[in-house]
Amino acid sequence: MWDNSNHMLYLDHAATTPMRPAVWEAMEPFVADTFGNSSGSHGVSRRAKNALEEAREVLAGLIGARPQEIVFTSGGTEADNLAIKGPSLSSSGGGVVTTAIEHEAVLESAHFLAGLGRSVVEVPPEPSGSVDPDRFAAAISPGTAVASVMTANNETGAVLPVAAIVRVVRSVAPRAAIHTDAVQAFNSEDINVDDLEVDLLSLAAHKFGGPRGVGLLYVRAGTALEPVLHGGGQELGLRSGTHNVMGAVGMAVAAQLAVVDRSHFRARVGPERDVFEVRLGELVGAVRTIDGERLPQHAHLRFPNRINETMLIQLDQGGVAGSAGSACQSGAVTPSHVLTAMGMSASEAAECLRFSFGWTTEAGDGLKAAELVAGVLS
Ligand SMILES: Cc1ncc(COP(=O)(O)O)c(C=O)c1O
Known part of the structure; x- marks a missing residue:
């Protein structure tokens, strides 16, 4: 999960993954x-x-x-x-x-x-x-x-x-x-x-x-x-x-490799994502945006009274790669068509970030990641 070559905590596997x-x-x-x-x-x-x-x-x-x-x-x-x-x-x-x-x-x-x-x-x-x-x-x-x-x-x-x-x-x-x-x-x-x-x-x-x-x-x-x-x-x-x-x-x-790893991936990544979400909730009041069936690697969270564009800059400077999930080609964050279609207002959607785990995620990463993210945002 730690991308040594970029000195970043990489939580953007949904955008792209490191090559095996x-x-x-x-x-x-x-x-x-x-x-x-x-x-x-x-x-x-x-x-x-x-x-x-x-x-x-x-x-x-x-x-x-x-x-x-x-x-x-x-x-x-x-x-x-x-x-x-x-x-x-x-x-x-x-x-x-x-x-x-x-x-x-x-x-x-x-x-x-x-x-x-x-x-x-x-x-x-x-x-x-x-x-x-x-x-x-x-x-x-x-x-x-x-x-x-x-x-x-x-x-x-x-x-x-x-x-x-x-x-x-x-x-x-x-x-x-x-x-x-x-x-x-x-x-x-x-x-x-x-x-x-x-x-x-x-x-x-x-x-x-x-x-x-x-x-x-x-x-x-x-x-x-x-x-x-x-x-x-x-x-x-x-x-x-x-x-x-x-x-x-x-x-x-x-x-x-992904198919061989699949059940292990679910068992390994899901619990780390869950710990990440719970701890971020405790530390900075982040809340899950959906509660139905979802992929084990996605943490999609709303940070009340914070703006995702600002948080992304803080996170980047603090060595964390996350995403608003809705950046356009220029990198600017636009209101997410997914979130607004779900009924969120543009300002609610602008409080959301996506963190995504992946095949490099190991035991203990969820807690470490939550504490680092919370530290950057506090
Ligand atoms: C659901 C979904 N479909 C299509 C694409 C586009 O894939 P690519 O980046 O390989 O063109 C993406 C990439 O983010 C995606 O998440």
Whole structure:
């Protein structure tokens, strides 16, 4: 949890995670030596292609998919773009139903489609941070091409009832493609595409100890998708562009390690997060923002009468990396669309911070982290 190279207490695993050492070891040969373009026809290319296909097989196996159902992307954003735009643009109606608390990659893709005249509905969350399956179902119509609900929210950590939502969507619009953004959930939740009964599922390697800049979209066989990137026709025509072989190799190793570690991760990280929250409550009056089912690594807290932007500066100066969970590209904190959709006022939302633990978290870290954070804020 202590990032020695940056001299920081790193509590921002939901933004990105440090790479696991074994991941870099697996990737290194593909940085310089095995550099071939996996689409070529000679031996140099073949070695790259073999590594790519091995990575695809491993990743497919880990989520209960078939290798040909894995489309490598540049990360979660691109996977979400393809998942939302792909089914909409391949159908005549092309309606989108999603939730108001999705990541911007989903919401902005939906807004883009709305600009093209497609119907878009954003179902609001409950004050608990979760989404009511019946409310979601009420938004579905026969013209719905894609329904998208995230497995877990990146700001609050709320775990959404994906299986229940899938059941109701199938009963109203059996032909709609159903997507889940599992980018935040992969560390701690069992992710199997058949158990979830989804057609599309997004993952990003850098959220579970893999490299930044690589991800995947699971595409159930038979799901109609219009590609977003056009070009050389890689990935069965769904995602053109020369493959990031080292990224795919790293993602496969990171995913294997995350799956092996999963139950231990839950048992190790959840209690540290709980201690962190309780102690911060005692020391500075921080309060949890949600009380329903949530990821074990997320601590989303409200600090009454304090402003998150100011706290983030104090924390940074005090050697703690946290997040408001809603920074834009410039780093400025904007009112969180997730929190305001849950019913918080902009000023209440501005009192909230997200701290996220991860695979480097060890016993005792929760208490140490709470005392350091409280010391900085006092
Ligand atoms: C839920 C969720 N979806 C999508 C993304 C985007 O992933 P990437 O950073 O790999 O583009 C993120 C990243 O924060 C996320 O948390």
